[in-house]
Amino acid sequence: MLHLPHAGDFLVDLISYEEQKLWIRDPDDCLPRRFMNKEFNFTDSTFQLSDDYSLMDFTFFNCSSNVTWQYRLRPIPCLSSDLNQNYSVVAVWSDPPFPTPGVEWCEPISSVTVPFSITNTLYSVDRNAHIGLQWNTPSCGACVAKNGRCEFLKNTGLEVACYLPHQGGLSKFASYGLGFGVGIPGLLSVIGIVYMCKGRRRRNEDGRQSRNIELNNVAGWSSIVVMGLDGESIDKYPMTRIGDSGRLPDPNNNVCSICLSDYQPQDSLRTIPDCNHYFHANCIDSWLRMNATCPLCRKLPHHS
The missing domain is CATH 3.30.40.10 (Zinc/RING finger domain, C3HC4 (zinc finger))
Structure with missing residues (x-):
């Protein structure tokens, strides 16, 4: 579990110490709900959004099932009503290059800035969807890439040392x-x-x-x-x-x-x-x- 001061708690799916990146997901498998309620904020955190992601403005709409079916809007499963009922939640770019047909018949819920990746869209893949983060300090990526052992020098602070296996000669x-x-x-x-x-x-x-x-x-x-x-x-x-x-x-x-x-x-x-x-x-x-x-x-x- 990873706690981000202004975004809440997330589950860590994977950590790459060589790339100094990690991937997190919502414990309830509904990242769009977290986005819809508030913007994703990294303030006071040692992490930042991964280079594979960018921040984009999205607007969430509550649409009737007739509109989503007619205009091929993709509901977000974890935010939408049961299939036997009439309403679903969709998310579209707030300022797209072309207008999104059908949303004019929907009720807007909120507009927020959220992390976005082509491989992990808000439209359909919400279960097990994740966000990529990265960190710069402490820096152990180069050490891990050389099969070294990266350790803190002291009990306090982020200063580290890299202990490499002996190569090209004997100690x-x-x-x-x-x-x-x-x-x-x-x-x-x-x-x-x-x-x-x-x-x-x-x-x-x-x-x-x-x-x-x-x-x-x-x-x-x-x-x-x-x-x-x-x-x-x-x-x-x-x-x-x-x-x-x-x-x-x-x-x-x-x-x-x-x-x-x-x-x-x-x-x-x-x-x-x-x-x-x-x-x-x-x-x-x-x-x-x-x-x-x-x-x-x-x-x-x-x-x-």
Whole structure:
């Protein structure tokens, strides 16, 4: 339902955010009745009449059925009497290029200025007839046309920002994610080969596998590879669910650097408390089971 301050309430049939247009109709399916009673006024509204429409002067007449039949005048169904009775309401241009025959035998009701479209005349198509409106502010049409996400910058005012999908290159975080996505599987493959060749090192008497494997001079690497965390440790990391507004803890980080997908409303995020970097919960959970370090900064948990 859309309320226009000086025109009343209307039902919204369709909205095009790309064209910044919407189409409204009368809840009682009788737009001509609204027109006949008063002029259609957009004062104090953020909307204006669509470019597909124009304002024209019409006069409504009450005509007998004999006149409408004889002069081929088209009654407006929702304003006319039952077919068994004698009178019907018609609407004609107030200042037509040629006179409308027959209306001189009818009783004038009112003359008003109303929106008019060739595809939606007052004469016959009154049921489900609609009016096209458009708006200029806020302006999101260009953003929607590029498959972007248009959002208000503040809770007040009409200033908006457009968040576009990444095209023609990768963001910093996406580049990091791609590097990790390609490099980590390769590194793990090398670790697996060396691990199988050297055999499993045992540090204690009960035969538990060591959590740290030392690699020396493997493709120029000399480091300690830290194995992943258990489920109980991962569950202690904070979880956050993105609301319908799509607001993120860090507006500059809107891409999960593991799966390279944009964060969407209702997504669940998990944050690594030691560095405050966050990712999709299912992405980072899988990562942490294999490697305890943060995928972005490589920082180890303080308890590791």
